[in-house]
Amino acid sequence: MQRTLRDTMKMHHLRDLLAVAEKGSINAAAKYLGVSQPALSRSVRELEKEMGAPLLERQATGAALTPMGNLFVRRASTAMNELRRARDEIQQMQGSVHGTVVACVSSMAHLTLLQEALGTFVRRYPNVVLRVIEGVFPTIDARIRSGQVDFYVGPAPESGTAPGLQLEVLFATRRVVLARKGHPLAGARSLAQLTEASWVTTSVTSQAEREFAGVFSGRGLKVPKLALQTESALSWITAILSTDMLVMVPEQWLGSPLTNDLTVPIPIEETLAGAPMSLVRRSSVPSTPASEYLCDLLRRAASRLDVAA
Known part of the structure; x- marks a missing residue:
């Protein structure tokens, strides 16, 4: 009788392939799971036989998913x-x-x-x-x-x-411009006075440059230099404290114990809407x-x- 996926595919098959995909090699995945390398290799081969397609490409430096393997891992990851x-x-x-x-x-x-x-x-x-x-x-x-x-x-x-x-x-949020204490532009009153500065962006889109540039170009201003893009608070805090870079962040950062004693808001006249x-x-x-x-x-x-x- 022909076997079906329901009859033969087991949870450990999915677990094992996902571990190889995450760790990049059968050896590393076996150590991570606490199983032997031969047992893990056998598990992957059984799954490949069940699927009727190669899921891994064995390489000298490890193992990479084949196109079919990528498709399977996306579904298997969701299932797990x-x-x-x-x-x-x-x-x-x-x-x-x-x-x-x-x-x-x-x-x-x-x-x-x-x-x-x-x-x-x-x-x-x-x-x-x-x-x-x-x-x-x-x-x-x-x-x-x-x-x-x-x-x-x-x-x-x-x-x-x-x-x-x-x-x-x-x-809802609004944004403010923050700088280190003692910044030469700390007394600026408009965005126009900040166009020669270098900036950090904490972009919330996949197109940081366009998002950042729109703040200035939408007001008819020169777009300043974007020196650093980061999603990490620690990164932008480090950048503005150690350089003359500026950053636009939600106003809730004002008064934060992480930055309050080290940074100042630049009192520009423009209102900067935030996401x-x-x-x-x-x-x-x-x-x-x-x-x-x-x-x-x-x-x-x-x-x-x-x-x-």
Whole structure:
């Protein structure tokens, strides 16, 4: 009788191929999983036989996915993430406080929302592993759609979201220009006085140069030099403290203990609108109770910011 995928494909086959894809070699994947290299190679061969196509290309320096392997890994990754989420959801619905929540949180969301929500979440789910990735939407889009990341909190993507994702606006933002204390342009009163400076951008789109240039060109001004692009707060803080670079950041950074004693806002007359703070997650898949609880805590923190504003 002809075998079917349902009859022969097992969870460890998916796990093993995903480990090789992540680690870049069978040897490294075997060490990571705690299995022997021959056993892992056999598992991959069994899966390739089942699929009727080579999934890995063995190379002297490791192993690379074939085109068919890339297609399979995208589907397998989503399936494994959904199985993890289903397990966590069932256990949490039964009263367990175990599981994993993976969130991508922008630097401003760390500062304004996560620091308020984190303590309450940890007390409610002390044994849930919370994995927090710092970043902005373009760096995390595909991982949300595949289920590797449960949700994103940060500046809303300029071009919206792909089908299958839902975007919830949490609060509006404005931007300010920050410089190190003692900066020669600290007394400037308009953007026109800042066009000769070098800048850092904390872009929230995949086209940082266009996003940055629009702030100036839209006002008929010369576009200044963009010296550094980063999604990391630590990177732009380091840059403006060690150089004469300037940065545009949400006004919530004013008064932050991370920068308050070292930076000053440049009091320009222009109002700089910022991307609204948003929550993005998949629309077709329910969140686990722990993930939903954390999202609700972040919403509450955001609503208090709106009232304060």
